[in-house]
Amino acid sequence: MAQKRVLMKGNEVIAEAALRAGCRNYFGYPITPQTEVMHYMAKKMVQIGGNFVQAESEVSAINMVYGAAAAGARAMTSSSSPGISLKQEGISYIAGAELPAVAVNIVRAGPGLGGILPSQGDYWQATKGGGHGDYRNLVIAPASVQELYELTVEAFNLADKYRMLVMILGDGTLGQMMEPVAFRDEEPIEKIEKPWAATGRGGRKTHNMITSIYIDPDELEAKNRELQEKYKYIEENEVRYEAYGLEDAEIVITAFSTCSRICKNVIRQAAEQGIKVGMIRPITLWPFPSKVIAEAAARDNVKAFLDIELSAGQMVEDVRLAVEGKKPVHFYGRMGGNLPTQKEILDKIIEIHNDPEGGKV
């Protein structure tokens, strides 16, 4: 049963959700705009007897996550863009060692030290593998504080299920905003046995070994094939998205997280002007909802796509791959921490309505 709605900050809800999901190991290093995740953890984790460490660096924090996850515990780290870059080596090792873990990136504008305001410029880093090697992270993009709660809990289940890192990709808006959230009395925690965990030999004849090193090329290739099999299964089974208005849309907007919310307002305004606009909002950025986009592209009523991002255009590449040239794909984005205004998006919609083929990406 859901409890009464309370007003809470996105970052705090992420931390609360992790604790509710049974995470008792948090390692991090402060950075705006996600530091409230740490604040909350610092206070609450100690009260419930878990482990909280403010590490000396992001590199250290992600390796602590590796260690806790290797021992079979639910572990998490959080940061913002520059800090997530530092964690990439560890994330690659976690992928190689097939360890379940959750990492949160409350994205700020880059590149480099950049600024502290919202951005979606880490889409490529999150979905295409920010570290070295052939690997994937499951990437989830919540669009509200309520979703931050539900999907963070789910992230721990998915991480355990697939023995991989699940990344929550938010942005400064989502982390800093307050919205009502209704917590459940009981969390849907999937208890998954971890016979592989490095918990000491116990009754076993041999000890468990957690590693990502495979010197023999055939062994390493076999390991890679295993990973790819897993990723393929996830692509077939874990795609999540929200779609609406596709049955009569003339223009389909693709946008995730914060951008999708701004677009919702604009879709209402476009309808008032007689322009039918639908939306496909990926909730999992990897696996990407290519199929529903391909299906929309094949519809006669759909004349064009418009991708909106807080970047120079990253997800738009995945949209174009899914559309496969069947319809023009347009793009509008803002950078540097700025958000597109409703008017900017509406103007773009009107422009496409008047000339679907003009100015496409």
Add this chain to the structure above:
Amino acid sequence: MVDFSIILAGFGGQGILSAGKMAAEAALYEGKEVSWFPSYGPEMRGGTANCSVVISDEPIGSPVVNDADVVICLNQPSMEKFEPVIKPGGILIIDSSLIHIKPTRDDIRFIPMNASEIANDLGNMAFATISMLGCLSKATGCFKRESFESALYEVLPERRHKLIPGNVEAFDRGAKFAD
């Protein structure tokens, strides 16, 4: 009511962010959808602070406000910055104890109120923003006085409940400016 948007702005330390949160809490008490988004840029340190609050009967689109139904200002730089973003027919509420300029627009409703004087009179400067919430509530109906009071009892820890009558008094004094 769909996406009714409010911007509160002033100096850091005037209770801008808290007042915005209380407006959201009051509307949430009525079962409305609400969002609160702070300015979290480096300008907060010793400088200006502002937050956007959206109140709606439907799920809220953007929590970031570009065009506001109401702007509440507690210093002159904020008024200069946010007067232009008020929707035509919208409302500008200012603390006339601190701001001595007039708005440049004539397509908005202008409510100057001596909020800081009210707060000073009640012996707690934090009541300045609260009195302006009273004006907001009365002028727009975006949340009710009763909801504000009930929300205070819910949100504040019990040891601070003794502050609530003062808050309500400030709220009521501010509401008079909306008449």
